[in-house]
Amino acid sequence: xxxxxxxxxxxxxxxxxxxxxxxxxxxxxxxxxxxxxxxxxxxxxxxxxxxxxxxxxxxxxxxxxxxxxxxxxxxxxxxxxxxxxxxxxxxxxxxxxxxxxxxxxxxxxxxxxxxxxxxxxxxxxxxxxxxxxxxxxxxxxxxxxxxxxxxxxxxxxxxxxxxxxxxxxxxxxxxxxxxxxxxxxxxxxxxxxxxxxxxxxxxxxxxxxxxxxxxxxxxxxxxxxxxxxxxxxxxxxxxxxxxxxxxxxxxxxxxxxxxxxxxxxxxxxxxxxxxxxxxxxxxxxxxxxxxxxxxxxxxxxxxxxxxxxxxxxxxxxxxxx
Numbered sequence: 001x002x003x004x005x006x007x008x009x010x011x012x013x014x015x016x017x018x019x020x021x022x023x024x025x026x027x028x029x030x031x032x033x034x035x036x037x038x039x040x041x042x043x044x045x046x047x048x049x050x051x052x053x054x055x056x057x058x059x060x061x062x063x064x065x066x067x068x069x070x071x072x073x074x075x076x077x078x079x080x081x082x083x084x085x086x087x088x089x090x091x092x093x094x095x096x097x098x099x100x101x102x103x104x105x106x107x108x109x110x111x112x113x114x115x116x117x118x119x120x121x122x123x124x125x126x127x128x129x130x131x132x133x134x135x136x137x138x139x140x141x142x143x144x145x146x147x148x149x150x151x152x153x154x155x156x157x158x159x160x161x162x163x164x165x166x167x168x169x170x171x172x173x174x175x176x177x178x179x180x181x182x183x184x185x186x187x188x189x190x191x192x193x194x195x196x197x198x199x200x201x202x203x204x205x206x207x208x209x210x211x212x213x214x215x216x217x218x219x220x221x222x223x224x225x226x227x228x229x230x231x232x233x234x235x236x237x238x239x240x241x242x243x244x245x246x247x248x249x250x251x252x253x254x255x256x257x258x259x260x261x262x263x264x265x266x267x268x269x270x271x272x273x274x275x276x277x278x279x280x281x282x283x284x285x286x287x288x289x290x291x292x293x294x295x296x297x298x299x300x301x302x303x304x305x306x307x308x309x310x311x312x313x314x315x316x317x318x319x320x321x
Contacts, residue, residue, distance in 0.1 A: 006032060009098060009209060011157045012225070013041045018090060030090035031075070036225070037083050042155050043225055046147075047138040047204075052084035053227045062127035066201065069117035071220035073212070091220055094212035100245040103208065108248040111211055112258050114219035115203070115239075119232040120265035122201035134204055134228025136194055139238070141187025142226075144288040145171070167292025170299050179313065182320045183288065190288070194281055197231045197274075204228050206239045208246045232262065237282035241290030244308055251311060255279060280319040287316055 006016040014036040021029045038044040038052050055077045057063055066072075073088040096107065103111075122128065146152060148168035153161055172180050203210070204226025212220040236258055240251055247254060263270050270278070294312055297305040 011160050032088050032090050034086040047134040047226055054224045055079045055084040057224050065121050069121045071214050071218045073220045073222050091212040094214050096208055103246050103248045105248045116261035116265050119200045128199050128229040134226055136191035136230040137187040139234050140190045140288055145183045164292050167296045171291050171295035179316045194231055199229050200232045202228045202230055202235050206235050208243050231281045233278040233282035234285045237286030241286035283315045283319040
């Protein structure tokens with residue numbers, strides 16, 4: 001066996017290794033090992049994870065159905081001494097290129113189908129009561145405007161801290177007053193607005209980089225550290241916010257396509273009144289998590305930044321109205 005440190009993108013404090021194992025038969029296996037200490041990881045702290053959700057997911061029988069909708073990349077896990085470890089197949093050949101360029105519509109369709117399948121599979125499931133799952137207020141408060149002030153800001157990695165602070169300061173100057181006020185509402189208040197909506201299991205960090213397109217049009221997902229329960233469109237709002245440069249179609253078409261796929265997998269229509277509420281959740285969640293980055297891009301004059309900013313502001317106006 002040979003082992004090497006594996007560099008990954010993002011702000012997590014997790015360590016990754018790639019293992020190359022030659023079996024007695026001569027077969028060579030490529031594996032990835034992830035090491036994480038929840039107590040020292042900022043995403044774990046900000047989402048109330050003291051035990052290591054990725055290991056808990058694999059250990060919990062009531063969540064085994066997740067792998068009916070998503071390909072499981074994991075082979076083994078351990079937990080002890082304040083650390084969790086995960087052993088998984090190396091999915092490098094099936095990862096999408098890490099670049100600021102749109103996916104193809106077919107690639108995006110595969111990801112949408114996987115998310116719709118995950119959400120439908122766990123729709124109103126009793127397993128959503130598991131106490132260690134992240135909750136709606138964790139997502140609504142993950143990188144929101146109140147996080148850019150006081151002790152909350154100190155929790156963020158240094159590389160992210162200043163960007164979030166500057167971004168929300170800029171957003172406060174640029175936003176119409178009613179939207180600016182909505183963005184500083186406490187996360188638990190925002191979550192209470194959504195208590196009557198149907199809940200499902202959420203991946204929680206639906207960056208394109210956390211998925212792999214497998215043979216047979218199947219999709220594998222990893223990095224479940226923000227696994228939680230809430231309205232399905234919280235995942236969609238985060239997807240729209242964090243993957244803006246990867247979208248294959250306009251945002252409104254993306255959301256409409258997700259509605260169709262989710263209804264198909266649920267086996268029943270999503271009536272207009274419910275869907276309007278779920279759309280509001282998507283817009284507000286995505287904005288509270290990523291509007292600071294849109295403001296920074298707008299101030300720097302980045303390509304397409306004005307169009308991106310305008311979409312979010314217009315949809316936020318409708319959502320809070």
